[in-house]
Amino acid sequence: NAGVTQTPKFQVLKTGQSMTLQCAQDMNHNSMYWYRQDPGMGLRLIYYSASEGTTDKGEVPNGYNVSRLNKREFSLRLESAAPSQTSVYFCASSPLPRSQETQYFGPGTRLLVL
Amino acid sequence: QKEVEQDPGPLSVPEGAIVSLNCTYSNSAFQYFMWYRQYSRKGPELLMYTYSSGNKEDGRFTAQVDKSSKYISLFIRDSQPSDSATYLCAMSGNNRLAFGKGNQVVVIP
Numbered sequence: 001n002a003g004v005t006q007t008p009k010f011q012v013l014k015t016g017q018s019m020t021l022q023c024a025q026d027m028n029h030n031s032m033y034w035y036r037q038d039p040g041m042g043l044r045l046i047y048y049s050a051s052e053g054t055t056d057k058g059e060v061p062n063g064y065n066v067s068r069l070n071k072r073e074f075s076l077r078l079e080s081a082a083p084s085q086t087s088v089y090f091c092a093s094s095p096l097p098r099s100q101e102t103q104y105f106g107p108g109t110r111l112l113v114l
Numbered sequence: 115q116k117e118v119e120q121d122p123g124p125l126s127v128p129e130g131a132i133v134s135l136n137c138t139y140s141n142s143a144f145q146y147f148m149w150y151r152q153y154s155r156k157g158p159e160l161l162m163y164t165y166s167s168g169n170k171e172d173g174r175f176t177a178q179v180d181k182s183s184k185y186i187s188l189f190i191r192d193s194q195p196s197d198s199a200t201y202l203c204a205m206s207g208n209n210r211l212a213f214g215k216g217n218q219v220v221v222i223p
Contacts, residue, residue: 004157040122042215043158043202090157102148102204103211105157 002026004106006091012112013081021076021109023091031094032074033058033103034066036087043090049074081113117141120203120214128222133190135201135217140184143208147179149188150202152216158202162188193221 007022025032033048035058045058049068063085065077074093078085088110092103120137127133135149146165150158162177164170170177178187186205190197198221203214 040215043213045211092157102146102160102163105150105159107157108155 004091004093004104006089006106006109008109009107010110010112012114013078014114015082017081018077018079019081019111020078021089021091021111022073023075023106024073025091025093025104026072027093027095027104028071029093029095029104030071031096032068033092033094034064034074034076035090035092036060036085037090037108038087046076046089078111081111083113085111086113087111117210118203118205118212118214120217122215122217124218124220126220126222127193129193129195131193131221133188133193133197133219133221135188135190135203135219137186137203137205137214138184139186139205139212141205141207141210141212142184143210144205144212145207146205147177147186148204148206149175149177150204150213152200152202154199161201190219193219195221195223197221 004025030051034046035043044060047066049055052071067075088108091106094103118139149162151161152158167181174191176189200216200218202216
């Protein structure tokens, strides 16, 4: 039981490049989330998926897209990376939607955009 | 007023001391209260979870919730160097989930 896994662990991009961050969970959770964490800003929700087939915007969705590929996998795509997207990205999952249950986090992806 | 306020610290204490961390909140709809621990370069992990006012104890950790004052606390007794981490409060309710910014704790041997 690996919990929540994320790939890659670290990535360097040039401004304008695109990339997809992958996330998978093996806990049979319904809900999945993408956060970014920046110094002094805490965790900010980018997108979430309450259940397979649904996605919704969080606090800071601009510049990102997501895909809930199946119950296990939730990917985050940066179409045209900008230096402001330099951050640590965390994927999380929970059994129920975010108002009721605690969340389980992955190890994070460190992204540097030059 | 921000939805969740948490003093970012850092907080340095000697080994064996009691660590006291606090968060205040403004949303009365919050019913579930959590504390996460995050080690450097790792993801947050759930430490404590409670949904009622009062105290909840788990080993050296005590979570305290005062809904009337909209105030939650985490106490760490007999602190150890391995407790050095960032502690994030979180609270949820009425389809809202909010995190504090985190409080860095350093336990000095």
